[in-house]
Amino acid sequence: MSGLRIGCGAGFASDRLDAAVELVERVPLDWLVLECLGERTLAFAHRDRRADPARGFDPLLERRMRALLPRCRARGVRLVSNMGAANPLAAGEATVRLARALGLSGLRVAVLLGDEVGELLGPDTPLWEGGTLGERGAPVGANAYLGCEQLLPALSTGAEVILTGRVADPSLFLAPMVERFGWALDDWQKLAAGTLVGHLLECGMQVSGGYFADPGKKDVPDLARCGFPLAEIEADGVAVIGKTPGSGGRVDAMTVKEQLFYEVHDPSAYRTPDVTADFSAVAIEEIGPDRVRVSGARGRPRPATLKVTVGFDGGFLAEAGVSYAGPNAAARARLARAVLVERMRSVHGYAGPLRIDLLGLRSLHATALPEPPESEDVRLRAALRAPDREPAELLLWEVEALLTCGPAGGGGYRGRITPQVTTASASLPRTAVATRVEVVEA
Amino acid sequence: MSRRVRLHAIAHARAGDKGDTSNVCLFAYEPRHYPALLRAVAPERLRAAFPSLLRGPIRLFPLPALHGVNVVMENALEGGVNASLNLDGHGKSWSFLLLSLEVELED
Numbered sequence: 337m338s339g340l341r342i343g344c345g346a347g348f349a350s351d352r353l354d355a356a357v358e359l360v361e362r363v364p365l366d367w368l369v370l371e372c373l374g375e376r377t378l379a380f381a382h383r384d385r386r387a388d389p390a391r392g393f394d395p396l397l398e399r400r401m402r403a404l405l406p407r408c409r410a411r412g413v414r415l416v417s418n419m420g421a422a423n424p425l426a427a428g429e430a431t432v433r434l435a436r437a438l439g440l441s442g443l444r445v446a447v448l449l450g451d452e453v454g455e456l457l458g459p460d461t462p463l464w465e466g467g468t469l470g471e472r473g474a475p476v477g478a479n480a481y482l483g484c485e486q487l488l489p490a491l492s493t494g495a496e497v498i499l500t501g502r503v504a505d506p507s508l509f510l511a512p513m514v515e516r517f518g519w520a521l522d523d524w525q526k527l528a529a530g531t532l533v534g535h536l537l538e539c540g541m542q543v544s545g546g547y548f549a550d551p552g553k554k555d556v557p558d559l560a561r562c563g564f565p566l567a568e569i570e571a572d573g574v575a576v577i578g579k580t581p582g583s584g585g586r587v588d589a590m591t592v593k594e595q596l597f598y599e600v601h602d603p604s605a606y607r608t609p610d611v612t613a614d615f616s617a618v619a620i621e622e623i624g625p626d627r628v629r630v631s632g633a634r635g636r637p638r639p640a641t642l643k644v645t646v647g648f649d650g651g652f653l654a655e656a657g658v659s660y661a662g663p664n665a666a667a668r669a670r671l672a673r674a675v676l677v678e679r680m681r682s683v684h685g686y687a688g689p690l691r692i693d694l695l696g697l698r699s700l701h702a703t704a705l706p707e708p709p710e711s712e713d714v715r716l717r718a719a720l721r722a723p724d725r726e727p728a729e730l731l732l733w734e735v736e737a738l739l740t741c742g743p744a745g746g747g748g749y750r751g752r753i754t755p756q757v758t759t760a761s762a763s764l765p766r767t768a769v770a771t772r773v774e775v776v777e778a
Numbered sequence: 779m780s781r782r783v784r785l786h787a788i789a790h791a792r793a794g795d796k797g798d799t800s801n802v803c804l805f806a807y808e809p810r811h812y813p814a815l816l817r818a819v820a821p822e823r824l825r826a827a828f829p830s831l832l833r834g835p836i837r838l839f840p841l842p843a844l845h846g847v848n849v850v851m852e853n854a855l856e857g858g859v860n861a862s863l864n865l866d867g868h869g870k871s872w873s874f875l876l877l878s879l880e881v882e883l884e885d
Contacts, residue, residue: 376859465797547792554790590790590805597803597848599794603839616841650860691863700866701875703856704831719863758860761797 347540379647529573
């Protein structure tokens, strides 16, 4: 087998761990990628670091590393992850401490630094969403999406583990291919081929049977034990997508098609820091059970600037609910809704955003579709966002008060208030963003 | 003979979000249903079906080789995950919202 084997052992912050262990144990991988850093996840991580300068990296880093490091080391699998989040160096040091405790002496961790670009932005920096950064408020953090070019020096240290903050998700997969095959950083066709593979793998099981099952229409075998995906990539960029042997899930043309356009807008212009990829003529061939060959991505030059995500404090989200069941439940829930609106708006004079759904009648699609008349199991769910806690606490109080002050038979009150972050995007010239690599050793 | 079915009978879909923009890619299970799928998600039909939700431009990217179409809807996520009060602030379920549309099939 001449190809490069890259597995994905996490496609988001809360992804499963046992399936990642299974992937490493059952497949001779060259690389394991753990993609754990959403836009808002990073904004929360900045806030964690502000509260404690030793934190700000992925809270599951130690658990994931404890399970995976010894297995990766025993099999010669190198690991790359963006679990460094807002504090990659602290993540590297935590990994090294853990490696020492596990007896993995000499383990080297290369940490990529420099994605944090708050100092390069000013109040006049324009935001993609419109307006300027200054108009939006004080950022909690700002990070540039780094690419393959910035990541490669970390790989070439030879370290077994590479930890980063913000790196474009497909670049985490592309860098090992560029390192192995020696692709030039302006070989747009190869970079597009590798980006296609990275895009298909970056959400973990979303290409191997997760987020796919629709009973009776699209069934997935043994979904509870769905396997993580891997790709075997050849030097020309053509790749075969597969999954952990013996695991649940499925990899076929349908699962690959759905993931191919996930979070893609114009399929002919998928932009990463590395390349502008065109997925519109991608060929998908089933070549065996749970084996799909992908080819035909085309590339054009990469964007001139780097994308930056800026995080802001988002105040508080309050959510509270109470349920009604049995005869006339829908009417009682509607009455509860009317009472709650009158209490919040008229009695308390709350004028901010407020949403009240009736789960069981219509909730997720309530804006799009009319409410059906009946259901015998309905949950009132109220939500608001506010810059400070007071309206949030008021909502919880008023929903709980529906128990004794509202319609008959209400039960099952729950309420919670969660701090929020929001994000916006900006651009920076590539030359403004300076990165460096630091190696720490156990 | 023609009959009306929900898109769910002839197509599968996945939704993704970026900010306040939702994209739903849909694929016909059978190539012969691809034209009906394209008809069903024409922007004017989508806007007529969900007028209070879809408030921005809608672009279609047909994927004829895969018998699919990528539907990109701006200002379609009630503010997106930063601002939405919907339980599903990402609009993950917009895939099945579009699959609930009815379409005329010529058999």
